Amino acid sequence: MDGNGRWAQRRGLPRIMGHRQGVLALKPVVKECARLGIEVLTVYAFSTENWTRPKPEVEALMGLLCEFLARETRELQAEGVSIRVIGDVAGLPLSAQAALAEAVAQTRDGSRLILNLALNYGARNELVRAVNRWLQDQPPGVRPVLTEAVLSRYLDTAGLPDPDLLIRSSGEERLSNFLLWQIAYTEIYVTKTLWPDFNPEELRQAIAEYQRRQRRFGGIG
């Protein structure tokens, strides 16, 4: 959800106003995904690197997350959305952890769309945590061999399909430590639109572009 800061700066507003607008842009996109029959939407909300931002901005982002959950969870639940989290949740403020645990529990039975919030998420961090968890599960005295399938089961995204489409807003052409393992064959769509201006129409355009791609997965199609 990139471009919140620039959206605000272009209007002479403080960056946090861009984040506020960015949160408002999220719900219509979530609802459109549910309407279109998309099964999983993962949004990159806070990276392991975002802690380097000024403290007031970090605190404001955590506050916005809690506000969003308090305001929207009931409606999302009614829409059949199941909220989940990927990332190193234990590193988030306790207030955010509590709000997330409640939202996840409240929406557990949602079967239309999984809304996966990537929070304190970094793909390298996820991979290292996964390997360490796997090692802890190994009996002592053996030299275990890790396979792709087993590693996938230890990732935060265990049980979820690899993404078909990655949308990067604000024109940046980089992955920024997002789902590096899972997006090996994901189609990438970059739009110059700043996240607060992203909307269901743009989502449909991205999907239409995706549908024109030929996916070969390393084969010859």
Ligand code: FPP
């Ligand atoms: C990227 O814009 C956006 C973020 C780092 C934060 C997005 C997170 C929220 C809005 C918090 C709420 C989360 C949820 C799930 C409701 P940027 O600041 O990097 O923009 P810039 O590149 O234009 O500076």
